[in-house]
Amino acid sequence: LIDQQIQSERESDFDSNSAYGEIIDNSLQANAKNIKIYFSSNLIQKTEILDFVAFGDDGDGMNSEIIEKCLSTGFSTRYNDRDGIGRFGVGMTKAFLNQCLICEIYSKEKNSDWYYTKVDINPKNKKKNEIPQPTKKIPSKDLLKLSGKASGTIVIWRQHDKQDDKPRNIIENFEIWCGRTYREFIYKGIKIEI
Secondary structure (H helix, E strand, C coil), X not given: CHHHHHHHHHCCCCCHHHHHHHHHHHHHHCCCCEEEEEEEEEEECCEEEEEEEEEEECCCCCCHHHHHHHCCCCCCCCCCCCCCCCCCCCHHHHHHHHHCCEEEEEEECCCCCCEEEEEECCCCCCXXXXXXXXXXXXXXXXXXXXXXXXXXXXXXXXXXXXXXXXXXXXXXXXXXXXXXXXXXXHHCCCEEEC
């Protein structure tokens, strides 16, 4: 049953722009002032593919309990919250399921440690669909550049098996879409760096 549910979620009608937007929405609702998105691509058999996409912010961060639950379908701390663009707070999980096989999360609240967990839905993984209890783990220096020093969250999506275009086209289209979608936030001083 759980595999059928995940497969159903993977067929949702997200495109890459709206999927990435779910992470930005979460950052904005966590009071982030700086949001950074880093794309990494590789050539495999002369085909350019997304290696990973990392999203970072300097928002409030999450405690270990929320980090573990945030990757569960149906969980939300912001259900029916009308302060951001999103309303139901469950879009990040649906967006990740639609785009790739692995989602990693690092998060740190102010005056707390970094916590980390991930979910891997690759059918070849024996522990697929399990969400390990978060552990204390500091992100790599490259990832830390994406977040705030006092608090923040870093989300990494890997194994993009539903890539809908070449990475350079995805990035170019996302830059335009992001500027249009979040223009009011940008005008108010929110920085979104791609």
